[in-house]
Amino acid sequence: MTFTLHDPIDTLDTILKTPSWITSPRGEAPENVAFLSGAALSYLHVISGHHAVPHALLRDRLALRAAEACVAFSGRPERASELRDAMRLLRPGDLPGPAGETCLAWRRAVERPVSIKALGRALPTLELGQIATWLDTEKGAPVTRAAMALEAVLREAPRADDAALVLADAALAQALSWDHVVPLLAAGLKRTDLRQRGHDLRLACHRAVTASAVEATRLAVDLARRAALLKGVAPKLRAKGAGAAVEIFLTQDAVAPSALPLPNRAARRLCDRLVDLGAVRELTGRDTFRLYGV
Template structure:
């Protein structure tokens, strides 16, 4: 049985849609592409200002997408489903493996307000001064700063694709006045783009941001609707600790029943109940070792 949203909630989209001319207009020159990426980022800025958006959940889901792109850049076979397993099914003492480490780095980068200290949690191998220098490598408009940060990292650490992309997103976030890193560039760039420089790299970054922002806005609208439904059904949940469990679903891309603040059997029953209500989805398609998410 699914739970129907009240009419005043379900009869409208909670977030504004991307203008059609941004999604359909074809541009070739750097100036035209820069104009479109600026329009897309402005629209995303408006979306991110909405209080009805589950911000942490959106960032975590975009982090998974970015991590999958980085793993693909490295030639590894893991995709989003495998990354979820590598992180969310970890047991105490287990190691997540290279792909899991990539996903964890992205999650650490987005979960706290952007700062050198927070980014240092994602990259403990780099000195704080080095991270600060890379983020501040560029001057000018936000996308130019992001591209120059990306180029600066890869110039000094050619194999640090993941760090370069995260720090480029951090430079973008800071220049736009966002509190947190929002993963955008990795999912839109190609592996070959990371070896470009100057205007060629800037053009690639503008193109990447257009496509990634379109997807981020789509995901934001979807998650806002799903989060509204989860909040609507939350009062119907009787299990002790259900409120904290709901907050976890509104924060993380995926949740294992064992991570919920309930006894094991009660946690599985709560997950099944939320699936029956249409408030969360089972993400793996498996009978065991299941993961759930909004």
Template sequence: MTFARPDHSIDLDMLPRMPAWVTSARAETLEDVAFLSGAALNHLHLVLGRAEVPQALLRDRLALRAAEACVAFSGRLERAGDLRDAVHLLRSGDLPGPAGETCLAWRRAVERPLSIKALGRALPTLEPGQTATWLDAGQGAPVTRAAMVLEVVLREAPRADVAALILADAALAQALGWDHLVPLLAAGLKRADLRKRGGDLRFACHRALISSAVEAVRKAADLARQAAHLKAVAPKLRAKGAGDAVEMFLTRDAVAPSALPLPDRAARRLCDRLVELGAVRELTGRDTFRLYGV
């Protein structure tokens, strides 16, 4: 794989920024919060359409954030670093544990274009017919539709927080015309919000989407800059298979050297070189069993 030289005519600071009035306004009524969430989602929609944004990497990083929120909802203590370990250091035949399963569910939900089959990979315990029924439970505008799906799933399966939130985000993505699920609701909701119903739940979902859309736009801008730098330094990498390795970093939240398409020693040297060039970061702070990401 070869990489074109970076186009210096592209100014990544020109990615549209979320208007200040969206982030600073206080919404006291359902009408106000609905207006602000609509504005935030519209802005995110524009950012997601920009070629500079590494879409798969953004979705994977948002999936980690959603998984962390869901694990916290269940009362567990694992955080992002623990979830990365549970997924990326998993050996053949090992079980990821409850927190790892949650992280895998979200990662699988965002990997492929949105469909019942793709959701089935993320939620294998659900029958396709049940998934389709729940996904179609919402009606109306996008956020209302998502809130209705969330409410129906949690009413019929009170312990299925992860499935409910994944399906609610899927309903939102469908309503907005997005090809892939973008994890937004889980990170913005509070645990108590999952017990709300009707207008109270819609209000909570609108509020959650404002904060999550703002954060997603910020992450998109950061990742666009970092991805551009990684592509710029890629021609300096001499290792065979370096191009495929760079592509992995551009699509995944975290990568273990052992997952790269290089011999072990060469993979570790490549990771060290990318850290030296400021193109990736070491994410664990450990001397062994390290993980790297943009």
């Protein structure tokens, strides 16, 4: 299936709609599980070639989902709304707390092109040499390499679930020649899957990638439509700095008015204006300390 970069946005959902046979039960035979994960990844890969998808925003939102899954694995109660608060409402000098640290690690992991240095920035407690060793898996298909990285980290650091999942997604990205980490494994795996090894872990990773890649494709199509709407209303915004504010909304999952390049009152007015235009949503339901996102 192919398309040109001139396809209208209203056909994007049809072009990138994941075929139903990918999500239909096909049994647990290893060849079926591996085939479906490869098919799901191929559709997600197509997205990287479409100009309409806000890739940084997609990665940031997937990072939030991955962080939410990791926090749940650790037994903590925080969910997406609390993680957004932990990251977006921090004041200078504040510490994000354990759940916020997990969210910060994932955000940093997806911000920059994948490299040992960038991963070291996301996982500052790990040595760069150790990260390089864990990712030095050049044999096997992409999901197999991701599972091998995941197993290697957990074998040496059994409690380092967050780091293991970040590095597993990094191994997947490298195997697929993706420029950035795209969080897929954490949101698709179960807590018990992390204690599997060998063949069982690879099967769990294939299943996780299939489910997460399908969901990421749907999310990408939705964000492409929402981004097109935001870009369409941008010329109507008269506030100085509105253009830069729009670019921030197109790269971040959630934005506090104070993070926009406008005076506080003007930033709040701009956010309310964008909500009225249907271009962004208020994400918290609160009257104060609001957060907004595409």
